Amino acid sequence: MPYYFELSNIPYGYKHPKGAFRFALDCVLTYNRIEELSWLTTDGHRVGGVEGDPGWEIERRDSSSPIDEPGYEAWPAWASFRAHVPQEECYLAHPELFMSGVYFYGRVCSALERYVRAGGAEMELAKALLARLHEDESRWSLGRPPYVHEAAKPIVVSRMKVVSICWLSEAACEAEVELSDGEVSCVVFSQPCAARVGDEVTEPLHVLSIRHAMLSDQRQVVIKKVADSELMQNVVARVLDAAKQILAVGGLTLIVEDYLPGGLQNGDMIQFECARIDLW
Structure with missing residues (x-):
């Protein structure tokens, strides 16, 4: 039984940048x-990684390890954990992921909560681990600088905040999340949803399966669901970075996973429909 992520049941799962x-x-x-x-979540423990078939692994870099320590030369300065899945076995679009301690521990807690709700065989041990991780939250960074999303560095207009969460399935951690920059709001899909009301979101939202994309004469940005019962959205956005396919709707930052029309320039207005917008 999958507790956190099931590639076969989540659309776009194999393309997910954090799929490994x-x-x-x-x-x-x-x-x-x-x-x-x-053991893996304990800084300084003699066991620094876990692995299994078909060759996946998760490893930790302790807070005491310098940036230039042998074996970690390729790790970003901010990274405390790394996950890898052999591409020839699972065909993931992103078979490797480096993670900050804050990201790693936050997602582990979310997964453990789902494991406990599902009545996992080691539920009591999972509860104890959850309690310890929450007690140690102030040390999650392992003394390293925070990670800033490369795409977000030059283009985040303002921070988005989680306004509300509507659970579609708590067992599957699926939810519709309302985000706002204070003026513009939108409802996005999230699975597994680890967001909490009041959280700030700085990474771009992900736009999936766009259609009817074209330049727009409108100067007013728009983002709204086609119908309350659907995830499809109508969007009018400003192009922030045409090369990286990054758009803005007010202070909401979007990254398009499909191809946008050629010839777009930064500052252009574009309109389209999309199957949904995801918070990863």
Whole structure:
């Protein structure tokens, strides 16, 4: 039973930029390897990684490890954890992921909460691990600088905040999340949803399966659902970075996963429909 991420049941799962970690963490929980997860989440523990078939692995870089320590030369300065899944076995679009401690521990807590709700075989051990991780939250960074999304560095207009969460399935951690910059609001899909009301979101939202994309004469940005019962959205946005396909609707920052029309320039207005917008 998958507790965190199931590639076969989540659209676009194989394209997910964090798919390697989600796949590996789901294997850890599915096979009830909670004790090993406890070792992995303990800074300085002699066990610095977990692995399994078909060759996935998650490894930790301790807070005491310098940037130039042998074996970590390729790691970004901010990274404390790395997940890898062999591409020839699972065909993930992103078989490797480096993670900050804050991201890693936050997602592990979200996955453990789902494991406990599902009545996992090592539920009591999982509860104890959750309690310890929350007690140690102030040390999640492992003394390293925070990670800033490369696409977000030059173009975030303002911070988005989580206004409300409507659970579609708590068991599957699926939710519709309302975000706002104070003026513009939108409802997005999130799975697994680890967001909480009041959280700030700085990474771009992900636009999936666009159609009817064209330059727009409108100067007023728009983002709204086609119908309350659907996830499809109508969008009028400003192009922030045409090369990276990054758009803005007020202070909401979007990144398009499909191809936009050629010839777009930064500052252009564009309109389109999309199957949904995701918070990852």
